[in-house]
Amino acid sequence: MGPAILDDNHESAHLEFTPGTPGGVETVDLPILHGTMGPAVLDIRKLYTETDYFTYDPGYTATASCESKITFIDGEKGILLHRGYPIDELAEKSTFLKVAYLLMEGDLPTSEEYITFEKNITHHTMVHEQLRNFYSGFRRDAHPMAIMVGVVGALSAFYHDSLDIRDPQQRIIASHRLIAKMPTIAAMAYKYSVGQPFVYPKNELGYAENFLHMMFSTPTGSYTVNPVVAKALDKILILHADHEQNASTSTVRLVGSSGANPFACIAAGIACLWGPAHGGANEAVLNMLKEIGHKDRIPEFLEKAKNKDDPFRLMGFGHRVYKNFDPRARVLWKTSQEILDELGFDNDPLLQLAKELERIALEDPYFVERKLYPNVDFYSGFILKAIGVPTTMFTVLFAVARTVGWIAHWMEMIEDPAQKIGRPRQLYTGHTLRHYEPQTHHGI
Ligand code: ACO
Numbered sequence: 269m270g271p272a273i274l275d276d277n278h279e280s281a282h283l284e285f286t287p288g289t290p291g292g293v294e295t296v297d298l299p300i301l302h303g304t305m306g307p308a309v310l311d312i313r314k315l316y317t318e319t320d321y322f323t324y325d326p327g328y329t330a331t332a333s334c335e336s337k338i339t340f341i342d343g344e345k346g347i348l349l350h351r352g353y354p355i356d357e358l359a360e361k362s363t364f365l366k367v368a369y370l371l372m373e374g375d376l377p378t379s380e381e382y383i384t385f386e387k388n389i390t391h392h393t394m395v396h397e398q399l400r401n402f403y404s405g406f407r408r409d410a411h412p413m414a415i416m417v418g419v420v421g422a423l424s425a426f427y428h429d430s431l432d433i434r435d436p437q438q439r440i441i442a443s444h445r446l447i448a449k450m451p452t453i454a455a456m457a458y459k460y461s462v463g464q465p466f467v468y469p470k471n472e473l474g475y476a477e478n479f480l481h482m483m484f485s486t487p488t489g490s491y492t493v494n495p496v497v498a499k500a501l502d503k504i505l506i507l508h509a510d511h512e513q514n515a516s517t518s519t520v521r522l523v524g525s526s527g528a529n530p531f532a533c534i535a536a537g538i539a540c541l542w543g544p545a546h547g548g549a550n551e552a553v554l555n556m557l558k559e560i561g562h563k564d565r566i567p568e569f570l571e572k573a574k575n576k577d578d579p580f581r582l583m584g585f586g587h588r589v590y591k592n593f594d595p596r597a598r599v600l601w602k603t604s605q606e607i608l609d610e611l612g613f614d615n616d617p618l619l620q621l622a623k624e625l626e627r628i629a630l631e632d633p634y635f636v637e638r639k640l641y642p643n644v645d646f647y648s649g650f651i652l653k654a655i656g657v658p659t660t661m662f663t664v665l666f667a668v669a670r671t672v673g674w675i676a677h678w679m680e681m682i683e684d685p686a687q688k689i690g691r692p693r694q695l696y697t698g699h700t701l702r703h704y705e706p707q708t709h710h711g712i
Contacts, residue, residue, distance in 0.1 A: 296314075306340060332513075335686075338677060339511065340352075341511070341590075343592065344591055346592035348595045348596065350367065350510060351375065353376075359506050359596075362376075364505040368389075371509060371510050388448075391448070392445045393448045394449075395449050399422065399423075399426055403460045406460065408461060410461070417538050420446075427445060439679060446530065447671060450667070451469070451668055452482060455483045458661055458664075466482075474502070475505070479668070496607065501655065504603075504651060505669040508666050509670065510673025510677075513677075515541075515545075516670060517670075524682065525687065533674070534671060534678075538667045549645035550584070550646075553583045553649045557618045557621050566624060566625055570629065570632060584642055584649070591639040597642050600648055611654050
């Protein structure tokens with residue numbers, strides 16, 4: 269195959285092939301599509317039919333899988349915009365539910381729109397009473413993410429009136445149900461694991477407040493939500509609400525592309541998010557710090573992280589897209605200082621260890637050359653730990669926040685007239701044709 273040459277006005281690229289290649293063509297014109305921001309893309313949809321070639325891009329490092337208007341990221345410059353608004357402005361000035369509306373609807377809500385939206389979400393916070401029985405099928409020591417995958421998937425067995433994805437009204441009801449019920453389901457997973465009674469949601473509380481109430485109150489005492497804690501949690505939710513076509517969002521889109529119901533799609537997103545390379549990283553950060561144990565052992569762990577024969581990686585560092593400081597990490601770094609001050613956690617030994625690790629890694633040539641900066645998960649874990657959320661619930665909270673992004677993308681995909689079932693191809697490197705010969709088993 270020869271070079272790809274851009275035409276003068278950058279509307280197409282000519283790809284040249286060596287004569288005699290499969291398909292017999294010598295050149296093919298690939299249209300160039302321009303978005304409103306970010307790199308243009310080569311439209312390769314006709315490549316296979318015209319040339320007999322597929323493209324090869326494991327991990328989709330250079331592949332746009334869809335067109336989207338929701339989130340824009342410039343990883344080199346450390347920019348993240350939701351519907352055009354910078355993430356730091358949203359985190360400072362907005363609330364999670366307003367950001368949810370923005371992601372789903374495209375614009376920030378007017379006061380009237382917000383009142384209706386908040387009412388709809390509040391109206392759906394309880395789960396079907398029978399769903400409570402579902403929990404007792406799990407072992408008490410089950411990881412709450414395992415429970416989340418099961419219970420969220422099971423919602424499709426309880427809410428039959430919002431499963432028809434071709435009906436826009438049913439899609440909206442399913443979306444509101446998911447956003448509203450996720451904190452309830454998450455808090456129930458926690459309560460189940462500690463053997464405490466489930467706590468019903470309270471409609472007069474805000475989204476983050478309600479979650480804290482369902483997590484930490486018990487029937488035996490009174491519990492008042494600390495507003496500083498609720499605000500910090502709301503900020504964490506905003507910062508995790510969406511992140512373009514990441515692994516779990518792409519999973520939701522792929523599952524949804526077959527026409528699967530929204531509850532099944534979100535359960536699949538949760539399963540993907542659970543992995544330590546994705547949402548499981550904030551839990552992995554704290555586990556790693558516990559394993560390091562003391563600052564004297566930091567060099568030993570940094571060496572392990574650099575050693576290509578060792579699978580260990582420094583959790584909370586690096587990002588597929590950001591090759592600069594993750595803008596969400598910047599906001600969370602500030603929030604973590606505020607909340608740790610408020611709660612008197614400044615001298616926490618794990619936090620001290622994390623600060624030292626951050627300092628040493630940011631000066632280490634291996635991390636500097638590869639542009640490996642602390643990511644959002646490096647800081648979110650400390651805030652959650654300080655507010656009393658157990659480590660196993662960290663990824664669960666990420667899932668609560670990201671549900672909004674998953675839904676926005678799922679909705680966008682369903683409404684896209686060009687939507688097709690997702691079906692990647694492959695570079696086959698297995699056996700060529702061979703014929704079945706019955707095996708002779710000696711001694712049997
Ligand atoms: N520790 C040590 N080395 C690393 C790390 C790390 N955390 N991250 C990347 N590298 C190295 C790679 O080994 C590679 O080195 P090489 O060029 O010598 O081969 C180089 O940096 C480039 O990294 P890639 O593996 O190409 O980066 P990729 O985009 O595939 O991975 C990922 C991104 C998965 C996030 C990775 O950085 C990682 O595993 N980080 C730790 C887990 C983590 O914190 N995940 C959270 C992501 S953020 C989120 O989900 C919200």
